[in-house]
Amino acid sequence: MSEPTPTKKARGSVVIMAERCKGCGFCVEFCPTDALDLSSQYNAKGYHPPVLARKDNCTGCDICGMVCPDFAIYGFIKKPTKGH
Amino acid sequence: MATADPIGVLTGAHFIDGDHACSEGAIAAGCRFVAGYPITPSTEVVERIAERFPFVGGVFIQMEDEIASSIAIQGAAWAGKKTMTVTSGPGFSLMMEHIGLAAMTETPLVLVDVQRAGPSTGLPTMPAQGDMMQARWGSHGDYGIIALCPNSPQECFDLTIKAFNLAEQYRVPVLFMMDECVGHMIERVVIPSADKIEVTPRRMHTGSKEEYLAFAPKADLVPDMVKAGDGYHMHVTGLTHDEKGYPNMTVGTQARLVRRLVDKIKLNAEKIVDYREDGVEGADIVVVTYGITSRTALPAIEQARSEGLKVGHLRLVVAWPFPEKRIRELSSKVKAFVVPELNFGQMTLEVERCAAGRANTVCVPHAGGTVHNPKDIYEAIRDSVKGAK
Ligand code: SF4
Numbered sequence: 218m219s220e221p222t223p224t225k226k227a228r229g230s231v232v233i234m235a236e237r238c239k240g241c242g243f244c245v246e247f248c249p250t251d252a253l254d255l256s257s258q259y260n261a262k263g264y265h266p267p268v269l270a271r272k273d274n275c276t277g278c279d280i281c282g283m284v285c286p287d288f289a290i291y292g293f294i295k296k297p298t299k300g301h
Numbered sequence: 302m303a304t305a306d307p308i309g310v311l312t313g314a315h316f317i318d319g320d321h322a323c324s325e326g327a328i329a330a331g332c333r334f335v336a337g338y339p340i341t342p343s344t345e346v347v348e349r350i351a352e353r354f355p356f357v358g359g360v361f362i363q364m365e366d367e368i369a370s371s372i373a374i375q376g377a378a379w380a381g382k383k384t385m386t387v388t389s390g391p392g393f394s395l396m397m398e399h400i401g402l403a404a405m406t407e408t409p410l411v412l413v414d415v416q417r418a419g420p421s422t423g424l425p426t427m428p429a430q431g432d433m434m435q436a437r438w439g440s441h442g443d444y445g446i447i448a449l450c451p452n453s454p455q456e457c458f459d460l461t462i463k464a465f466n467l468a469e470q471y472r473v474p475v476l477f478m479m480d481e482c483v484g485h486m487i488e489r490v491v492i493p494s495a496d497k498i499e500v501t502p503r504r505m506h507t508g509s510k511e512e513y514l515a516f517a518p519k520a521d522l523v524p525d526m527v528k529a530g531d532g533y534h535m536h537v538t539g540l541t542h543d544e545k546g547y548p549n550m551t552v553g554t555q556a557r558l559v560r561r562l563v564d565k566i567k568l569n570a571e572k573i574v575d576y577r578e579d580g581v582e583g584a585d586i587v588v589v590t591y592g593i594t595s596r597t598a599l600p601a602i603e604q605a606r607s608e609g610l611k612v613g614h615l616r617l618v619v620a621w622p623f624p625e626k627r628i629r630e631l632s633s634k635v636k637a638f639v640v641p642e643l644n645f646g647q648m649t650l651e652v653e654r655c656a657a658g659r660a661n662t663v664c665v666p667h668a669g670g671t672v673h674n675p676k677d678i679y680e681a682i683r684d685s686v687k688g689a690k
């Protein structure tokens with residue numbers, strides 16, 4: 218299985234709802250482009266939510282959204298900008 | 302072929318009912334997780350499981366209902382356990398959606414239905430065979446399924462093991478279609494030594510984690526499995542999914558996936574079908590039975606034979622997939638099929654379909670609550686040739 222090649226310019230991004238997160242790390246583990254880390258920040262429940270640490274890697278594939286048990290993250294594909 | 306773990310095998314001769322024999326079969330087959338919501342006439346299965354499991358390292362949970370039971374066992378299956386749930390008519394109806402989920406996610410499990418008379422609450426303590434078509438078609442959408450029909454406590458033991466083996470081999474829910482009579486009938490049950498019991502281990506993927514495709518089929522159309530927690534990336538969903546397991550809701554993926562779910566049983570059907578024949582070669586009339594009716598039909602068959610009628614007996618051990626090929630073959634040789642059932646004609650429809658007008662098909666219906674009077678079956682045998690070509 219070949220890994221998707223990260224592009225220079227990020228094709229996608231994520232929305233993180235930190236307060237829903239329970240820090241299970243599924244999103245970090247399953248992201249095919251290794252775009253996520255667990256942040257050093259805490260949410261109100263005391264968990265480390267994810268952070269888009271390597272934002273150029275993100276393809277917007279939404280695998281993070283698919284595996285998150287708590288709907289705390291989802292990925293989306295960015296609209297191509299003019300001249301793209 | 303692997304053999305059973307001796308810890309779960311009560312080798313020796315026992316005098317137990319079909320429900321208890323089914324529990325012993327499950328334990329011998331390696332089942333170590335059962336979730337169930339007790340319901341007559343299947344309660345004795347879970348009672349014995351609950352009693353025996355602590356000694357073999359199994360976990361039994363009495364769930365809040367049948368819906369929860371049929372989903373809890375699927376979690377356990379993906380955690381690597383051999384699992385089973387046990388129910389009867391009303392509970393079987395509640396489990397239908399999850400049979401579809403197990404078919405879609407190719408989760409190996411055994412679901413025991415000790416059939417009682419319905420519809421609805423019906424006759425809770427009395428027999429019927431009215432769930433046979435529900436077993437085949439109960440969940441929405443298309444899928445292949447396997448269903449077994451024991452006719453004695455000994456078979457409740459033997460065939461429960463077979464049910465687990467088929468579930469592992471083909472990664473399908475296997476429906477174990479007992480009936481109240483067989484479930485509550487007490488007979489001698491001989492449990493062989495563990496090294497004589499063949500047990501199909503789970504088909505595990507052993508290759509690299511990177512190359513693992515959760516739903517990429519092998520030559521027999523069945524994919525290998527991994528266990529949650531072993532570090533493989535997997536995603537299990539009831540949505541139409543690609544070989545990685547991720548939802549891929551396109552016409553093409555749907556066509557590939559559902560065709561395979563149907564074909565893995567259809568194309569392997571000749572290996573799965575199991576029936577017993579007695580005096581079928583050269584017969585004019587073949588009585589097709591399963592479960593308890595295979596025993597109530599015996600005096601009728603004997604009487605008809607004593608009067609010079611050429612009567613054969615074909616008993617379905619595996620009801621689904623149906624032995625289409627054999628019934629087709631026979632239909633051009635015999636004059637009539639007689640199908641006694643504790644329903645108003647369910648497997649009769651299959652016999653009729655396969656006979657395709659080449660032989661008469663006569664149902665001997667019964668609403669359930671008790672078994673047939675053999676006289677009714679005898680009369681149907683006798684009259685079946687009258688109307689035949
Ligand atoms: S959308 Fe895809 S690439 Fe982006 S963070 Fe989520 S899993 Fe990773």
Ligand code: SF4
Pocket residue numbers: 237238239240241242243244245266267284285286287288289290
């Ligand atoms: S998968 Fe969801 S709950 Fe788990 S760490 Fe990521 S965002 Fe948090």
